[in-house]
Amino acid sequence: MKIVITGGAGFIGSNTASYYLSRKADVVVFDNLVRRGTDKNLSWLKSLGGNLTFVRGDITDVKDMGKLIPFFSNADAVIHLAAQVAVTTSVTDPRTDFEINALGTFNALEAMRASESKAKFIYSSTNKVYGGMDDIKVVERKNRYAYASLPYGASELQPLDFHSPYGCSKGAADQYVHDYGRIYDLDTVVLRQSCIYGPRQFGVEDQGWVAWFIIATALGKKLTIYGDGKQVRDLLYVEDLVRAYDMAIHAGENTRGKIYNIGGGNDNTLSVWTEFGPLLEKLFKKKLQVSFRDWRPGDQKIFVADIRKAKKEFGWFPRTTVPEGVSKLFYWVTANKHLFG
Numbered sequence: 195m196k197i198v199i200t201g202g203a204g205f206i207g208s209n210t211a212s213y214y215l216s217r218k219a220d221v222v223v224f225d226n227l228v229r230r231g232t233d234k235n236l237s238w239l240k241s242l243g244g245n246l247t248f249v250r251g252d253i254t255d256v257k258d259m260g261k262l263i264p265f266f267s268n269a270d271a272v273i274h275l276a277a278q279v280a281v282t283t284s285v286t287d288p289r290t291d292f293e294i295n296a297l298g299t300f301n302a303l304e305a306m307r308a309s310e311s312k313a314k315f316i317y318s319s320t321n322k323v324y325g326g327m328d329d330i331k332v333v334e335r336k337n338r339y340a341y342a343s344l345p346y347g348a349s350e351l352q353p354l355d356f357h358s359p360y361g362c363s364k365g366a367a368d369q370y371v372h373d374y375g376r377i378y379d380l381d382t383v384v385l386r387q388s389c390i391y392g393p394r395q396f397g398v399e400d401q402g403w404v405a406w407f408i409i410a411t412a413l414g415k416k417l418t419i420y421g422d423g424k425q426v427r428d429l430l431y432v433e434d435l436v437r438a439y440d441m442a443i444h445a446g447e448n449t450r451g452k453i454y455n456i457g458g459g460n461d462n463t464l465s466v467w468t469e470f471g472p473l474l475e476k477l478f479k480k481k482l483q484v485s486f487r488d489w490r491p492g493d494q495k496i497f498v499a500d501i502r503k504a505k506k507e508f509g510w511f512p513r514t515t516v517p518e519g520v521s522k523l524f525y526w527v528t529a530n531k532h533l534f535g
């Protein structure tokens with residue numbers, strides 16, 4: 195099997211690359227190594243052995259994308275992950291965010307077209323395309339927020355409502371990918387991902403909060419909670435996401451041109467501090483001090499994805515529970531503290 199992964203030295207990308215290397219696939223990683231930790235992820239991938247090709251390039255640069263055309267033309271799957279990933283950065287530098295996420299995805303699609311590729315093209319979209327979901331009633335419980343009447347969470351039928359430059363650039367790309375499937379007959383699948391967490395995630399305060407809380411605590415740094423800490427998210431362990439990519443690829447025509455929510459779903463949710471705090475204190479075996487600040491603009495009280503469509507159409511569902519996944523991430527971070535210096 196031949197797999198091309200843009201953003202392949204990032205958190206999700208390196209986990210995806212290692213999965214396919216372990217299955218003896220030919221793996222091409224394309225990345226400009228802009229994200230902190232990507233050099234370490236790449237060295238780790240190289241250490242695994244297997245047929246890995248690294249192409250250094252910038253997704254916003256048409257010439258660099260040209261380097262990928264020969265790889266696209268005979269790939270079985272292209273997994274497009276390269277992105278600017280922080281909402282906060284998108285607000286301070288919307289042009290760069292637009293160029294990487296919207297124009298970069300457009301460049302990847304054009305390279306697919308130019309190569310006449312028959313590969314499955316997987317796009318890692320985001321639940322942020324659903325925006326604030328202001329019309330959905332939320333109730334406050336003792337330790338967490340809950341939807342008043344969405345027992346399975348928000349489905350793919352939730353109206354699109356892009357918030358923040360990141361929401362707009364990822365949302366524009368989500369729609370471009372979907373439409374290139376229709377207009378140019380590319381074999382595309384859009385996966386709208388919830389919070390993903392796991393090893394090789396160099397989380398920072400602005401992005402990757404599950405990893406960030408663990409890394410910060412391991413390094414003795416202060417934690418700040420924006421809002422009341424009762425915000426709820428569905429969490430998906432990275433191995434389960436990689437399995438979703440693989441199953442969507444192997445489902446062939448069943449997933450062609452489709453859009454799916456891929457997250458932890460209703461069975462795998464966690465509140466940001468009221469529930470995560472006690473879990474962390476148990477793992478670190480100590481009481482943790484945090485400071486509270488105002489809500490971040492646009493922060494939802496709850497987002498939980500309804501993931502039943504993916505189960506129905508290609509048999510995927512998450513296997514790793516939140517306590518299992520969080521403790522695996524905890525052990526990885528504490529065993530690899532030197533990587534975060």
Ligand SMILES: NC(=O)c1ccc[n+]([C@@H]2O[C@H](COP(=O)([O-])OP(=O)(O)OC[C@H]3O[C@@H](n4cnc5c(N)ncnc54)[C@H](O)[C@@H]3O)[C@@H](O)[C@H]2O)c1
Pocket residue numbers: 200201202203204205206207224225226227228229232251252253254274275276277278279294298318319320321364386387388389390391402
């Ligand atoms: N992690 C999550 O919780 C989450 C949730 C929803 C969607 N996503 C999406 O999944 C994808 C992967 O996210 P991640 O968490 O692994 O982030 P990451 O930052 O670890 O990975 C992104 C990769 O893209 C590379 N990159 C950035 N700009 C580039 C450019 N101009 N050219 C080439 N490479 C470039 C970075 O160096 C990095 O390796 C992104 O598209 C992101 O929007 C992630």
